[in-house]
Amino acid sequence: MFFFLLNLALSDMGMICTTVPKAMHNSLWDTRNISYSGCAAQVFFFAFFIASEFAFLTVMCYDRYVSICKPLHYGTLLGSKACAHMAAAAWTSGFLNALLHTANTFSLPLCHGNALGQFFCEIPKILKLSCSHSKLREVWLLAVTFCLAFGCFVFIVFSYVQIFRAVLRIPSEQGRHKAFSTCLPHLAVLSLFLCTDTFAHLKPSSISSPSLDLALSVLYSVVSPALNPLIYSLRNQQLKESLRKA
Template sequence: MVNDNATSGFVLLGFPSPAALQVAWFVLFLAVYLVTLTGNLGVLLLIRSDPCLHTPMYFFLSHLSLLDICYSSTIIPQTLLSFFLEKKVISFAGCAAQLFFFATCATAECYLLAAMAYDRYLAVCKPLLYSLIMSQKLCVEMVVGAYLAGLISSIIHTVSIFHLPFCCSKRVDHFFCDGPPLLALSCSGTHLSEVTISAVVAFNVLSTTVFILASYLLVLSTVLRIRSTPGRHKAFSTCASHLVSIALYYSSSLFVYLQPSSSHPLEHDKVVSIVYSVAIPMLNPFIYSLRNTDMKNSMRKAKGRVLSSLPNHSSWSTERLP
């Protein structure tokens, strides 16, 4: 047992493989990170610059993009660095900080997705009262509440793990400091910590899941009463992107956190973790943009503004006229 946890570090095993495959992993993670930053920053800039997108739905979406940027930036830069380090060491404080910010973003995203479900419920089921209920004050309070829930949950999560003594090797079988692989390194009993973390995760995930399902059952009930096919299609299209994002995020995180650690190998957790910590932050901008008419119109307007600002665009357009 090591008594100097605070002065020693952890070894992130990552993806053990030959050097050539390490380069391939590096290129893949770098490409994913650049796409994630570009896509989510693009969503933020579009929402910021287009007054047509200054609505509650896009206010929540802008914070979802911000969380995805923070999510990825907490994990991927350290992972990229570790591909070329002979000793893939992260300090005790660095590991605790990585887990803290990761858990904060993950939990806040759960509550933000629930807020977006409530917004869709009001938009579809109570359109006449929508602007009255979904005020700017309520939107801000819901976002602040999501961040506070993330902070509280993350503090419990981090303290439950890092008050434990860790074994001498401290070899974390993962590519970042996540809960299950860190608990596997403890030299003392982890039952209380596992129960505490599972209870917090279960409360966050299940409460937001029930809220989301209730919202969408009411939405479905309302949509089925719409007689016109175009009306139904429009109502479904406003919710489809959100449902896809929820399904991907919740299914992968539930697999890792709400199963007993002895029931499945950590190697499976590592693969599934790539989905919710790396792939989903990259996919969210595409999920919410490609099927969203408002976002596509905003992108066209932004493209037009960029082209019109180019010095040779006007003369080029004139020369092309018949």
């Protein structure tokens, strides 16, 4: 679990470092400029880290499923080699996703100006600047990515159904509480990530506005990854005691 938490923390830190430093620089210097290559780099790294984040949340769900539903097989199914392979697969999937989206997005001619109306370079905002029919390729690529993400979501839901069924069969209340306390931080992080990201990209156009788009983007690209370490740290008894005293 801690091995996957380390990788999740690295992806969280990467997401924040991709967007926040440039936004702070622009705010301090009272400018809203970013170079074309800088924008491409932002798109690549943000797509890389956000895809890797979702992959690690899916892998961590499998880790919770094995530890609760098949505890006697945990060492066999999730040995050090298996964990390394799953981590490598998560990072690789994020890299390939970012490479495809970045190459496809920046191969489109941008002819509707160069104002994104966002504090970082975001693919949907860039697509609005294109007047090329070839942007359908990127729309299809986004659709394929959404289908893969939906497949991961179905796997997560199925896993947690099995987990809760196994937990409710535990005879002792202390055992059930321990199992639930293991799952709740992961569920909280997963829900925060999915809800903010999904609503930001699938909200109805009737309620869309520049200020709402900006707030939602900050929520899923900065606030959500920044809160993840805190949510997991709340299982630490010393930290909870310190918070109570404070």
